[in-house]
Amino acid sequence: MMKLFNIEWAPLQLPLKRRLQTLAIAAIIYVYAFFIFVMPSVLYYLIFYSKLWWLCIIYLVWSFFIDTDRSSDRTSKWYRNCSWFKYSRDYFPIKLNRIFVNELDSKRNYLFCCFPHGFLGFGPLLSLTTNTEGTRKYFPFHSIYTHTLTINFYIPIFRELAIMLGLVPTSKECLDQKMGKPGGGNISVLIVGGAEEAFHCNPGVHSIVLKNRKGFIKVALRNGCPLVPVYSFGENEVYGQYEFEEGSIIRKLQRKLKELTGVAFVLCKGRGFFQYSFGIVPYRRPINVVVGEPIDVQKTENPTKEQIDDLHQLFEKKLVELFESQKKYYLDNHETARLVIC
Structure with missing residues (x-):
């Protein structure tokens, strides 16, 4: 590593594999940012200043008013197994760890409740949503669906990628549909703390949003589906963030944007x-996704x-027990680390 102009530069002789890993994880970040911030302008141009306006109108009408069943299963096995996600997983790297021995009951549905959200939820995304960690090996009798913000299904083109990956809306109706499937066989992956938890994302911080989150409890009771606590050790280590005091102008703006879109616009600290x-x-930091005993x-x-x-x-008790029993394996400061529940 070389330091020049007070900047730490990556070595020139890094293996090609590491370069590809960096490219893969950066692609996820930049693709998501492109579709959120640039795609609206691209569509505006195509509709009002190009001959393809009619094609864009047809697509928008189809995606907004015709293809409205966003909870249907249109997962692409090829897409979930593609090398892009494997390189992204190995960048950190991310490991999936199941601490229970017996297989999940194939005749029941399970609600995986994941913490913390971090910046983008890399742990659940790359270990459970994709098949890079061999989720079929860990959960051979279940189809896995990851619930995300409904707004993601209103972003042109990106919605198709999300659907192919097995993403579905975080709505009461969709959760009930997946968890109420007759005969079982579904796993719903839900990041309970949501975007609010992104404001707690910082290295060394183990703070989650749970105290007033009871919607997932109602879903579990209504459908009789076991709850499975999942904790991603290292999720908060891959980014820092510029923090602003509550009440400051920037924090008020962040809160307002989250209220309007559901997305936490956190000013993150990463690398290039x-x-x-x-x-x-994101920084290269290991993320260990630990799946606890079903409740x-x-x-x-x-x-x-x-x-x-x-x-x-x-x-809450089982989640704390999971954190306390596993932290010694994954945290350097495990003797002082405590799970803070907000």
Whole structure:
């Protein structure tokens, strides 16, 4: 590593494999940013200043008003197995660890509740959503669906990539559909803390948003699907962020944008392609996604507040136990690390 102009530059003689890993993970970041920030302008140009306006109109009408069933299974096996995601996984690297021995019951549906969100949820995305970690080996009898913000299905072209990957909306209707499937066989991956948790994303921080998140508890009770606590050790280590005090102008703007779009516009600290000092590419830090023991749930079509609170407390207890029992394997500061629940 060489330092020049107060910038730490990557060595010139890095293996091609590492270069490809960096390119793959950067592609995920830049593709997502392109579709969010640039695609609206591209569409505007094509509709008002090109001869392809009619094709764009047809596509928009089809995607917004005709193809509205975004919870249907149109997953592409080829896409979930493509090398792009394998290189992205190996960049950190990301490992999937299942601590229970017995296979999941093929006749039941399971709700995987993942923490923390981090910046983009790389752990759940690359270990459970894609098949890079051999999810069929870990969960051979289940189809896996990852729930994401509904707004992602209104981004042209990107929505097709999301659907091919097995992403579905984080809506009550979609969760009930997946978790209420007769005969079982589904796994729903849900990042419970959502975008709000991204504001807690910082190295050394183990802070999650759970205290007032009870919607997933209601889903589990209504459908009788077991809850599975999942914790991604290292998720918060791959980015830092520029933090602003609550009440400041920038923090108010971040809160307003999150309220309007559901997306947390965090100003992240990362690295670049050829240097380690600044940029939006994540740092190379290992992420270990640990899947805990399922918590059995009895089906209750109209759960009471007391039943919801009791199950919520049990889930919180099991999540803390998972964190405490596994942190010694994955955290350098495991003796002082504590899980903070907000």
